[in-house]
Amino acid sequence: MIEAKTKQNLLVWSLKKVFDKKDDRKHFKYTFLIDSNNYDSLIILFRYNPKDVKVDERLKMCLTELAIKSDCDAELLIKENKELKNLITLSIDSPHGYLGAAHRHNNNAKIIINQLKSSQGFLPSPITKGLWAITLSTHCILSNKVDVKIEVYAQ
Template identity: 30%
Template sequence: MKLLDLQGYASPEDSKTHIRIPFELDEGCVKLNLRLQYTPKTLENREKALRLLKDSYDLYILPENREYAIANADQHLPLKNLITLSLDDARGYRGACHRQDEVQDLYVSDREASPGLMAGELVPGPWSVTLSLHCIVTDTCAYRLEVWTTEEDSI
């Protein structure tokens, strides 16, 4: 049964923010499935990427190390968007999937879970997914979060 199908857009101004998305889990759920996808993954504009890197060097690198960082900026390319997912149930934290993949198919059941998520009782009541928008480097980044239940505990 589909519980959630949310689509949205993020921009660079959304970097370092979180989006909490609540949903309700009914009694008798055997397996909870989640799919997070976002696009584009990579900033293809080299000049813009180098400009963003230089700006970050001004913020995060000691002045005496900046010249070296700028000369070696290519080692940090390509720049990539990063959105990750955390899951909470009615009792609290159920895990986090802080991966680089732009498509993540995840699950949790009482016996098994995707790496980063914790298997255990699927407690009925309020749950939430938190999307962490660590870094958005493209002008826009489309994301989609789907949450659904299945009656079988198979992968």
Template identity: 30%
Template sequence: MKLLDLQGYASPEDSKTHIRIPFELDEGCGKLNLRLQYAPKTLENREEALQLLMNSYDLYILPENREYAIENADRHLPLKNLMTLSLDDARGYRGACHRHDEVQELFVSEREASPGLMPGKLVSGPWSVTLSLHCIVTETCDYRLQIWTTEEDAI
């Protein structure tokens, strides 16, 4: 049964923020499925990427280390958007999938779960997904979160 199909977008101003997305889980669920996808993954404009790096060096690198960082900036390219997912059930934390993949197919059931998520009873009640927008380097980054249940437990 489909529980959620949410589409949105983020911009660089949304970096270092979180989006909490609540949903309800009914009794009788054998497996909770989640799919997160976002695009684009990579900032293709080299000049923009280098400018973002220079700005970050001013903020995060000690003055005496900046020259080395600037000379080696190419090793940090291409810059990439990073969006990750955490899951909570009615009782609390059920895990986090802090991966760099722009498409994540995840599941949790009583006996098994995707790496980063914890298997266990799928309690009915309020659940939530938290999208962590670690870094958005493109002008916009579209995302889609889909959540659905199936009766069968993972094998």
């Protein structure tokens, strides 16, 4: 569950979006303004669902094509992959450049950017005034719909 915001946190940007198959393997860049140099941290709550995708006939076809391309056994590949995963990663750019990415399968993440220590995957950074960017990279969208929710708080 996404944690409730505390009194000290100011919601500076949020997103609710539904991705579908046409959004697969694309980058979606969103910018938001930080209007002051007086914040210590950014807290980004990032959630998407569903994570797991049952392999249906359509995905079996997809795995069969993959097996042919990879010169491996299609039946075995299908047997070993009863479920596949949607994967969306989130990367962050401060006004001064790229800070990093959360490239992992967690679909309910809390990311903190702070000048002393940021969450793993991101460089420490002061929360400087200016235009920040969040990029969602849809490495794999296999479901008909994937619900995405992001909230960015300044603290």
